[in-house]
Amino acid sequence: MSDATAQAQSETRANPIKTLFLRVGVLPFFLGIALVVFSFLSDKFLTGQNLVNVARQSVYLVLVSLGQMLVLVSGGFDLSVGTAIALTSVVSALSMTWAAGVFDSVFLIIAIGITAGGIVALMVGLINGVGVAYFEVSPFIMTLGVSSVGAGLALFMTGGIPISGLPFAFGDTFGFGKWFGVPVPVFIALICIAAMWLMMARTPLGTRLYAVGGNIKAAHLSAIDTKKTLVLAYVLCSLIAALAGVLLTARVESGEANLGGTMALESISACVIAGVSLRGGIGRVQNVVLGAFFIVMVQNGMNLAKISSYMQMVLLGGLLILAVIFDQMRYRMIMQGR
Numbered sequence: 001m002s003d004a005t006a007q008a009q010s011e012t013r014a015n016p017i018k019t020l021f022l023r024v025g026v027l028p029f030f031l032g033i034a035l036v037v038f039s040f041l042s043d044k045f046l047t048g049q050n051l052v053n054v055a056r057q058s059v060y061l062v063l064v065s066l067g068q069m070l071v072l073v074s075g076g077f078d079l080s081v082g083t084a085i086a087l088t089s090v091v092s093a094l095s096m097t098w099a100a101g102v103f104d105s106v107f108l109i110i111a112i113g114i115t116a117g118g119i120v121a122l123m124v125g126l127i128n129g130v131g132v133a134y135f136e137v138s139p140f141i142m143t144l145g146v147s148s149v150g151a152g153l154a155l156f157m158t159g160g161i162p163i164s165g166l167p168f169a170f171g172d173t174f175g176f177g178k179w180f181g182v183p184v185p186v187f188i189a190l191i192c193i194a195a196m197w198l199m200m201a202r203t204p205l206g207t208r209l210y211a212v213g214g215n216i217k218a219a220h221l222s223a224i225d226t227k228k229t230l231v232l233a234y235v236l237c238s239l240i241a242a243l244a245g246v247l248l249t250a251r252v253e254s255g256e257a258n259l260g261g262t263m264a265l266e267s268i269s270a271c272v273i274a275g276v277s278l279r280g281g282i283g284r285v286q287n288v289v290l291g292a293f294f295i296v297m298v299q300n301g302m303n304l305a306k307i308s309s310y311m312q313m314v315l316l317g318g319l320l321i322l323a324v325i326f327d328q329m330r331y332r333m334i335m336q337g338r
Contacts, residue, residue, distance in 0.1 A: 022333060024287055025275025026326040030319070031294055038301030045304055058296035059185040060244045061266055065274075065292040066196050066285065067240030068267040073200075074233040075213040075280030076132055076139035081241040081267055083150030084121045085260030088245030090154045092117030093163040093255020096170065106169050113170070117249075118242050124150060125238030129231030147264070154257035163255035175250035185247045192240065197285040209233060213280025269316065270295045272323040277331055 020028060038045045064081050071078045096113035103109055124146060131142040177184045200206035208229045211219040220226050241263070248259050274291025276283030298319070302312050 018333075021326075022330060023275075024284075025273070025330055026323060027274050027287060027291055027294060030273060030323075031290070034294065034298055034301060038298075038305065042301070042304040045301055050300065050304075054293065054297050054300050056183060056186060057300070058293045059189045060248055061263070061270060061296055062189050062289055062292040063192060063244040063247075064241050064260075064263050065267040065270040065288050066192060067237035069196075069271050069276055069283050069285070069288045070209060070233045071139070071237045072268075072271050072276045072278065073213045073280060073283045074209050074230055075216060076230070076233070077143070077268060077278070078128060078234060078237050079140070079143040079264045080124060080128060080147040080150060081237065082260035082263040083147045083154070084124045084238045084241040085245035085248065085263060086154040086257050087120045087124065087150050088117035088242040089249040089255045089259045090157050090163065090257055091120045091255075092246060092249060093166055094157065096167060097163060097165050100165070100167065106167050109167055110170050113166075114246055117246060118239065121238045121242030121245070122235060125235035126231065128238070129234035132234065133227040133230035151257070158255065158257045160257065162252075164253075166249075166253055166255070171250045171253040173250070174247055175253065185251070188243070188247065192243070193285065193289055200285055205229070205232065210281055213282075215281070265320070266295055266316070267292070269320040269323065272320065272327055275327075275330070278324065278327055279331055282331075282334075 035046070044050055064085070068078060068081060092113040095116035096109050099109040099112040103112075128139075128143055128146055131137040131146075132139050174184055179187045182190075200209070208219070208224050211222065211224055212226050212229050216226050219229075241260070244263075245259065249255055252259070270291040271283065271288055272278060272291075273294060274283070274287040274289075276288060276291075295316070298316070299312065302315065307315070
């Protein structure tokens with residue numbers, strides 16, 4: 001170990017703030033500032049009921065952010081998650097309304113709708129993954145193009161009109177129902193969080209994703225099938241987005257082509273604020289969950305403070321810019337400490 005590296009590590013141990021920043025990123029600092037600012041602006045912000053509402057509202061962004069994390073860790077990103085949500089919503093709703101005229105079983109009708117939506121999302125992820133891994137298209141261009149195509153298809157299939165007439169049991173169960181006393185969307189999100197943590201921390205696939213994102217050439221030389229790993233990352237990202245799309249469709253009780261329109265920006269923001277590196281190879285599931293909660297909490301705080309929706313867009317964009325700047329600083333500090 002060089003003297004410079006030893007000195008950098010010694011300074012890091014001696015500075016707890018720097019150590020926290022290197023371990024989890026800028027999230028704890030943003031979270032602390034938000035709690036102070038919004039509790040000052042509104043006395044309703046820190047009430048138990050409001051925090052429970054924030055937790056419920058954050059479920060959908062948490063799911064999408066977990067999928068986005070997979071792609072970011074592998075060294076890319078996915079701008080088409082919103083389109084995956086919209087296509088899932090439209091196709092599942094159309095499939096359910098069609099199946100309702102053919103079958104009598106409500107369970108079968110709902111199953112057909114969810115399956116059809118999942119298949120469409122699977123195709124979105126597969127196209128993204130193959131384009132990035134096998135044709136070496138930039139993730140930005142690939143996912144942006146797929147996003148545009150998918151959004152156009154969703155609007156074409158609906159004519160811009162929400163699809164109503166879904167089975168009552170669908171919304172009653174997946175939108176507003178409870179399992180074991182826990183709201184169904186929250187219950188499903190908790191299962192996904194646990195499964196994602198196990199996959200990233202305890203399975204070979206998680207190890208391969210970190211390896212590919214950290215150094216794809218070294219991963220290839222280590223006998224890792226990098227192309228297959230990248231395809232799996234994009235497919236899983238789209239499938240998790242599809243799950244969020246199903247839950248959102250149940251919540252609004254209609255299939256809508258404009259669902260998930262802001263999810264790409266918000267999920268990337270949640271991941272970057274949570275310390276997931278845009279360079280790949282760095283990210284933790286538990287931090288991403290907290291990052292998504294933070295984004296929704298900030299939106300909730302701005303609503304309580306009666307900040308206009310236009311200014312909210314400005315502030316959220318500014319948060320993303322700051323998070324990226326701090327991510328670059330953190331990456332340099334980590335590299336210097338090695």
